[in-house]
Amino acid sequence: MGLNDINSRVRAAEIAAGRETGSVTLIAVSKVQPAERVTAVLDQGHQVFGENYVQEAQGKWPEWRQRYPDVSVHMIGPLQSNKARTAVELFDAIHSLDRISLARKLARHIDELGVSPQLFIQVNTGDEPQKAGILADELPGFIKSCQELGLRPHGLMCIPPESEDSTPHFRLLRRLAQENDLPGLSMGMSADFESAIAEGATHIRVGSAIFGARNYG
Template sequence: MSDAAARLADLRNAIARAAKAASRDPEGVQLIAVSKGRSAEAIEALIEAGQRDFGENRVQEVAAKWPELRRRHPDVRLHMIGSLQSNKAEEAAGLFDVIHSLDRASLLQAMVKAEWHGPTYVQVNIGDEAQKGGIAIAELPTFLDKVRDAGINLAGLMAIPPSEVEASPYFALLAKLARRHDVTGLSMGMSSDFTSAVMLGATTVRVGSALFEETG
């Protein structure tokens, strides 16, 4: 077994244990390998180990790095997990399969103009942090109505809890908001807290450092 395959197996086992502890089916949790800043060779090692979903946060990096990888592996799915500029929406629509960071009305309009039809997560500013993107909790009902009225394929909610604090209360809050607004998908949890996220209902987790060789 390659190093990449061993890391992937360890991570999938950790997800499965967390899911079972919460009486959930592990198959209900999608793993996104966060490949931003990683080489094509490192990514391909994970593809060969069986990973198919990858997360990137810059349109330019995807345009430069992924065309050849996708030519060789057409079943790979790319997820936009970073902040997306409205003027990059059309380009993103041609590069990504899923967008996790719809966070404002101007971007919604740009995605509609770009005829984006892929699964889309609305990003919530779950910790009310001025420096982070995301819809304020109080504005979420109105914004979700706008997303649905626009014909966007609403897959769920995404959030990144404040750093250096316990993430679980924020995951629980996002899950509560999803239930309240009849949304099923929960994109939450990263390398340091994905097990808590899974136990609190995450349907998608985004993990980078645990899957790739450390650099530097």
């Protein structure tokens, strides 16, 4: 695999779904990847990357952005409230807004810093007790609370249960986004991004299929 292969599959999935070519943003998930792999993808011209950990991103992206000024970096992992200010400073989008306490922190720092990353609300589509995210029936109230804080969520994000078919979860997320007038749908990873595109994904998150297997050692 690699970047060119994934890009080709994304374009093919867009065409198969009757969607405009280029309507899906490919987020290359670069967490825990060696620097040489990431810079190789940067040198190929890819501009949108995803990170799971604020501290890791803080240690590498400020320097890389000096060399690659058009790059956009998205926070796609859980965000601790005490890292909210750094996240607002560092990321162009945050895909894991999942609780009102975090919304309050983000609203304050966005106001203080005068920058506003795109915000995606994480929805727990599988109603999994161990997983973060807003439950579907609580979403309208959560969106209203965010708006009262001055936040303007751009879309929704989900991570379907590993043991289940992803497609019903993608359909649920699309319906929730339509009902709440949100344009963004962050859904789909290496194993299921084509079905996510068929269901309307605007952002997909692909890591090892682009960079190779991660080495956590």
